Amino acid sequence: MTRSALLGLLLIPALPAQAHLVGPAHQEFSWWLVDPVAVVLLILVAIAYQRGIRHQRRRHQATPDAFRKRQIMFWGGWATLAIALASPLDPLGEELFAAHMVQHELMMLIAAPLLILARPGAPLLRGLPRWGARGVGALLRGRGLHRFWDWLASPLIAWLVHLVVLWGWHVPVLFTAGLQNTWIHALQHLSFLWVALLFWWALVRSSKRGSAVGVIYLFTTAIHASVLGALLTFAPSVWYHPYLATAPQWGLSAMEDQQLGGLIMWMPSGLVFIAAALVEVAGYMRNSERRAQQRERVKEAQSHASS
Numbered sequence: 001m002t003r004s005a006l007l008g009l010l011l012i013p014a015l016p017a018q019a020h021l022v023g024p025a026h027q028e029f030s031w032w033l034v035d036p037v038a039v040v041l042l043i044l045v046a047i048a049y050q051r052g053i054r055h056q057r058r059r060h061q062a063t064p065d066a067f068r069k070r071q072i073m074f075w076g077g078w079a080t081l082a083i084a085l086a087s088p089l090d091p092l093g094e095e096l097f098a099a100h101m102v103q104h105e106l107m108m109l110i111a112a113p114l115l116i117l118a119r120p121g122a123p124l125l126r127g128l129p130r131w132g133a134r135g136v137g138a139l140l141r142g143r144g145l146h147r148f149w150d151w152l153a154s155p156l157i158a159w160l161v162h163l164v165v166l167w168g169w170h171v172p173v174l175f176t177a178g179l180q181n182t183w184i185h186a187l188q189h190l191s192f193l194w195v196a197l198l199f200w201w202a203l204v205r206s207s208k209r210g211s212a213v214g215v216i217y218l219f220t221t222a223i224h225a226s227v228l229g230a231l232l233t234f235a236p237s238v239w240y241h242p243y244l245a246t247a248p249q250w251g252l253s254a255m256e257d258q259q260l261g262g263l264i265m266w267m268p269s270g271l272v273f274i275a276a277a278l279v280e281v282a283g284y285m286r287n288s289e290r291r292a293q294q295r296e297r298v299k300e301a302q303s304h305a306s307s
Contacts, residue, residue, distance in 0.1 A: 031088040035186070038085040045124070046078060052123030070118045077114030080106050085189065094179060095246040097254075101261040104192055109272045112196035116204055155213050158202035163224055165195040170228060172239045179242045203276070207283060214280040222273035229266025233259050 053071060083089060084106040093100035151157060169175060169188050178188040199221075206214045238244060238254045247257040 030091060033091045034086050034088075035090060037186070038090075038189075042078070042082055042086055048127035049074060049078075049120055049123050050127065052120075052125065052127030055126045056123060070120070073114045074118035074120050074123075077111045077118060080111035080114065081193075084111065095243075096250055096252070097240060097243050097247070097257045097261040098252075098264055101264040103189075105264060105268050107189070107193050108196035108199075109269060112193065113200045113276075116197060116200040153198065153202045153205055155202050155206050155217050158198050159217055159221065162195050162199045162221065165191050166225065167228060170232075170239075172241075175240055176242060179240070203280075207280060212280075215277050218273045218277035218280060222270045222277070225273065226266050226270040229262045229264075229269065232262030233266060234262075 056067075084103045089099060089103055089106075093103050152161070169178070169191070174184075175188075178185045203214050203217060206217070232239065235258065238258055240254075240258070243257055244254045247254045250257075252260070
């Protein structure tokens with residue numbers, strides 16, 4: 001995935017299965033009161049990507065399997081974003097903390113890695129109008145931006161940014177502000193998506209370079225994300241007061257809602273990060289074995305040449 005893909009995707013600012021949810025008791029709630037800006041931006045990104053894919057197909061009559069797989073991953077990530085941001089889950093997130101956590105997990109643990117693995121940079125850039133593609137291309141060719149991006153996408157910096165954004169937005173003052181202000185709410189979702197894309201892209205970069213740092217990167221992220229989920233689960237009081245009024249209308253107390261949300265953050269995130277770390281370990285071992293075999297072949301070739 002290139003920097004152009006991130007610029008395009010950053011334009012986009014599961015319902016909890018509980019049998020005792022009884023539905024809203026107030027008339028202001030609407031299942032389809034979704035953010036129209038998110039809907040429009042999702043549609044624009046989809047159009048740009050599909051235009052770019054058609055352009056690539058015209059240039060290459062045969063479609064390789066890898067190309068098809070990347071398309072599947074892109075549309076899987078795009079659909080996950082649509083569920084998180086443009087479905088009834090979005091208004092439900094303002095009523096229930098648990099639903100809000102489902103949104104964040106969908107964006108950060110499913111949509112972001114799928115979009116990174118899809119490498120949609122070239123299709124998105126080719127799908128833009130010509131003047132737009134030229135402008136983005138000129139921006140991306142800037143040496144200063146290139147250096148800044150290399151620094152930002154280094155594992156340590158990406159890890160720190162991910163930690164600060166994840167923990168910062170769950171500070172009660174900031175999280176509550178997002179529930180009470182539409183613009184802050186959009187900024188929260190945008191920053192979660194952006195930091196997740198950065199996080200997974202930094203991991204992919206380090207893996208391609210054969211570094212083992214990705215294993216530490218993932219295990220430590222699993223630890224701090226799980227700690228935050230555990231704090232929410234076992235907190236002695238409700239952190240986010242707006243849910244005191246809304247959660248009971250769905251058959252949950254605000255404390256039960258918070259505990260459920262904490263578990264949703266704690267368990268899936270820990271499992272995803274640990275599973276990814278195990279994949280990293282396996283990949284690093286395969287690469288180490290391959291490099292060792294290459295060194296052996298070089299030594300044998302040198303010994304034959306000297307003899």
